[in-house]
Amino acid sequence: MRSAGSVLVLTGAGVSAESGIPTFRDALSGLWARYRPEDLATPEAFARQPDLVWRWYQWRRQIVDEAQPNPGHRALAALQRCLGGMMLVTQNVDGLHQRAGSTDVVELHGNLFDDCCSAAGCAQSAPTASLDQESPPPCPRCGAPLRPGVVWFGEPLPEAALERATQAAGSCDLVFSVGTSGLVYPAAELAWIAARSGAAVVEINPEPTPLTAAADFVFSQPGGVALPAILRALGPDPSDGADL
Numbered sequence: 001m002r003s004a005g006s007v008l009v010l011t012g013a014g015v016s017a018e019s020g021i022p023t024f025r026d027a028l029s030g031l032w033a034r035y036r037p038e039d040l041a042t043p044e045a046f047a048r049q050p051d052l053v054w055r056w057y058q059w060r061r062q063i064v065d066e067a068q069p070n071p072g073h074r075a076l077a078a079l080q081r082c083l084g085g086m087m088l089v090t091q092n093v094d095g096l097h098q099r100a101g102s103t104d105v106v107e108l109h110g111n112l113f114d115d116c117c118s119a120a121g122c123a124q125s126a127p128t129a130s131l132d133q134e135s136p137p138p139c140p141r142c143g144a145p146l147r148p149g150v151v152w153f154g155e156p157l158p159e160a161a162l163e164r165a166t167q168a169a170g171s172c173d174l175v176f177s178v179g180t181s182g183l184v185y186p187a188a189e190l191a192w193i194a195a196r197s198g199a200a201v202v203e204i205n206p207e208p209t210p211l212t213a214a215a216d217f218v219f220s221q222p223g224g225v226a227l228p229a230i231l232r233a234l235g236p237d238p239s240d241g242a243d244l
């Protein structure tokens with residue numbers, strides 16, 4: 001890491017697991033146990049049952065709102081401060097990297113707390129007004145229902161974010177894949193682009209994934225354990241006193 005010119009870190013839901021946020025692989029709990037995320041996180045589901053999908057997002061927002069960044073998030077923020085050329089790209093929509101102090105986070109799939117208008121052609125966006133609303137509020141501009149500002153299955157990723165992440169993947173010397181099952185594309189392609197471009201590949205995940213066999217280093221541990229350990233190993237006190 002000390003000699004790497006540029007480091008790319010790719011994260012998925014597993015990096016927030018130790019903050020108490022269910023991953024997509026975990027069966028949804030409670031009243032959501034009978035739904036699959038792939039069935040709710042789609043434009044069709046929202047068009048068909050806007051209140052149901054909205055309530056699912058409100059449930060997730062409340063969990064995130066009560067959650068705190070964990071030592072894995074904080075170690076990544078400290079790493080970014082001590083490694084000049086590190087880029088953090090996340091599939092997560094919970095904003096916990098930013099709350100842990102990471103900057104310039106590339107959010108491939110949007111953010112839970114940004115709403116936008118569901119009407120095609122109306123680009124109105126608005127920060128989520130209330131976590132208690134049971135149905136989608138009307139767009140302040142055109143009156144159509146607002147929707148969560150996240151990328152649903154079947155929707156394209158934000159062009160600029162994907163372009164930045166793809167460019168970084170093709171030019172980094174070292175790529176970390178942390179807490180992702182590597183099953184959702186095109187985000188899952190990024191680690192492979194880096195590997196094919198000659199980057200050293202590090203995977204941090206208690207479970208094997210399709211990337212494991214191609215990784216140069218595998219930490220079969222939770223991110224909240226491996227990332228602080230990597231940070232401590234980097235030098236006398238690279239964590240600049242970060243409270244891990």
Ligand code: BV8
Binds near residue numbers: 011151179
């Ligand atoms: C698109 C936001 C095209 C919403 C999400 C090939 C190419 C392109 C597309 C496709 C393709 N094949 C299939 C597709 C379609 C689809 C797709 O990939 N489907 C999958 C199911 C096969 N992709 C799409 O639809 C994408 N759009 O391609 O559009 C297009 C182009 C132009 C014009 C029109 C259309 C959009 C995908 C984005 C969907 N939105 N999130 C929301 O959050 O509600 S995806 C969502 O699920 C997450 O963001 C994340 O990406 C994914 C879940 O994956 P992970 O983050 O990895 O989480 P997971 O639970 O799976 O795994 C957790 C891991 O953590 C596990 O491995 C576990 O072991 C580990 N873990 C657990 N605890 C810890 C831990 N690790 C470390 N520490 C711990 N403590």
